[in-house]
Amino acid sequence: MIGERLGRLTVVLGGQKSGKSGLAARRAAASGRPVVVVAPAVVRDDEFRARVERHQADRPSHWRTLETFDLAAAVNQAGPGAFVLVDALDTWLAEAMESAGLFIGDDVPDPAARAAAENRLVAELTTFAGTVARSDAEVLVIAGQPGLGVHAGGPGARFYVDLHGRCVQTLCAAADEALLVVGGRVVRLEEDAARPVGGAAAAGGFPELREHGDTQVPAGTVDLAVNVELGPPAWLAERLRSAVDGLAAYPDDRPARAAAAARHGRPAEECLVVNGAAETFWLIAQVLRPRLAACVHPSFTEPEAALRAAGVPVVRVPRDPARGWLLDPSSVPADADLVVLGRPDNPTGALDPVATVAALTRPGRTVVVDEAFAEFLDDADGVAGRRDLAGVVSVRSLTKLWGLAGLRVGYLVGPEPLVARLTSGRQPWSCNSLALTALEALAGAEDERRERAEDVARRRAGLVGELRHVPGLRVWDTHANFVLVQGAMPGLRERLLVHGLAARRADTFPGLDDRAVRVAVRDQATNSRLVAALHAIMGEVRA
Template sequence: MSAGGVPGADNAHAHALPPVDLHSAMATTGGDVDLRHHGDADTAPGLVDFAVNVRPGTPPSWLAQRIAASVGDLAAYPDPGPARRAVAHRHGRSADEVLLTAGAAEAFVLLARVLRPRRAVVVHPQFTEPEAALRAAGHEVDRAILPPDFTLDPDAVPPEADLVMVGNPTNPTSVLHPAATLAELARPGRVLVVDEAFADCVPGEPESLCTRDDLPGLVVVRSLTKTWGLAGLRAGYLLAPPDLVRLLADAQPLWSVSTPALVATVACSSPPALAEADAWARGLAEHRADLARRLDEIGVAVTPGASASFLLVRVPHAERLRAALLEQKIAVRRGDTFPGLGADWLRVAVRDTENNARLVRALAELL
């Protein structure tokens, strides 16, 4: 059923939350994995952090200063207008195609609450919050599991699916799917949600769909968390057709995005900030290639085609290896909480040359 031209949305229910279903709420475990386990649970103070994939040394001082200055405006209610216009200008869209959110996670929750899919499909392995949000809202979820090397095959998605969620580049695989392949998943009567939280890890963002307003039902979710180190601020947004943006905004709590987060969104959408992010992405590519090469030399299997700020690796007895690394004060992300992966997978963030070398030395000794 659709409302206002939005596939999968029911306007009669868009303003009301679904009834509480304890079975559905508990199903955020996904039956076989804990969908609510994230990298911050795998690290702790005092550890060299390869578990959380936020850019080190952030936020930069210029951004921190702007956020700090916004504290003087906290007596006034947040005004999202300037941030919406800044995001729209960045991506060549209109402001009514932008919804600002408290991080990408809120976007997934809003979509799960507003949409009424008959068949929701999440392409895995990927970030688990989209499926967790759907299950918590009472939806049944089918999984399209991509085998290694995790290349996206549009035929893996059932044609009758009217809600499809996929990441690009995908967490935890770091695989970047071609924009043309993703576009094949869009069709009338379907909402296609593309999570681009790590798109700015790719110089020039060549496979981003942010500028595509011609694909039916396309929703692109973005986050400022990773590149700018704003996990604690909760800043993100989505791009979607105006009628769907209106439905999602109606379901969103008033003033859910704070003034500091709005200030950060404007700042990070500016040309100087985009140039800084692109320069970082180019340096990241060099560090990532070097780390992948070093890991390969010691016999660690690295998922090919990595494009984000982390690598997905496969090693025997990965959980025991992770525990041994913790004894050496090194934290990596377990992989078995991602649907489609198992106990022999780990996700490793890309750091600077010195820390990357420390990780490789530790792994070489343990292996």
């Protein structure tokens, strides 16, 4: 089904009272999954009993608790699609040592017993990580950092610290994500670039987030993966050729910035010209450094890639295919201080009402609306012209409709203080003179923009109408120059390649799998060829 996910392992490190438990609880609550807390501890004194009771009282009543030391079994017992919170590695390790006759204190551990216990515990954690990878659970392990703080100095205590370090390294080597919490602030720990990466650890860098359609068109195939219209128009090409004579001068973005801002009835101070819309997401991640970001999915993956690269914790908020992929704003975690969504969304084509965006706003939160495909709407103003939406940033691209992907033409509009902050965090002359020339010219080309958008809408309506007659194919309404379709079988992209058609992979978008593809709206002949190929593919499946 759409929305299937592989198991995911996160390790949260931190000292005593660092805020790691709070982060873990927020992630669990924001996951939207049934939460199971695994408590590997034996209560032996009143103080510890009171501590456990306080933790249990702080948890939502519908969270389930498993008291077990078998972490791998706990993942299986948690049930389908659970969020498993292991609280904590420290107690699991302490109890495991005691059960092996190794005590934290002044006793000198027997070397043979020490070696056997160390190997057994590392093997158990390796089995646990493998179980997570094969499950559909999201698993978070809270692990302390006893070596960073004051600890007992006896031989047994030193062994505990050493063994804790090896256990943490074992888990982190297999984890998708490792976070260090200090003073309530989070740092994402990067992998060692020199270490060979494979298995579950290979997903730790989220390489699928950097996959885009321009790399998915094999030679000799028809390009349905890149959602950029043919262009630019002849008059714009001529203006760009004329601008080449001025390339000796440094770029001056003030005229283009003023033109883009005026398009939405805003002062120039509320606009920033960017080197393609994608630059905005990296700039926001590096400059704003939110405490918790919520990325609405399935959607363009560069925002999440940029946030993760900056060490920002990210929660994925799913759209509902049964609701036409429209977002329920209540599904966004209340403590997310940055929210990113697409409007129209890529790859679903869903168009959330402006009221949905308004419902996401609140003091202290920035809402980033990716409006790269707003040029295809009847009213291309989108939320860019809504100065009444507090904390909302609209990210615009002119590359899609006008066929300028190679020129990188984009801008953002938002509150002046935020725009000033982003401006101060970037290098000078980020946008070249040709891109600025194009932006200034296109900001005033509303009549031609509307004509181009209407042409796309006609071709899109024809394609969607034909696709709806393909038996067994699921098709959603869309408001851009692409269509998301889903078959009943895996490998739909590969099946289309057999017919010489290169569609955009959908399985790199969180929340989709390889039964779906995104296809660009092309001319009638190409659209008909696509429909014929899908009829043949779906017919083979039914046979």
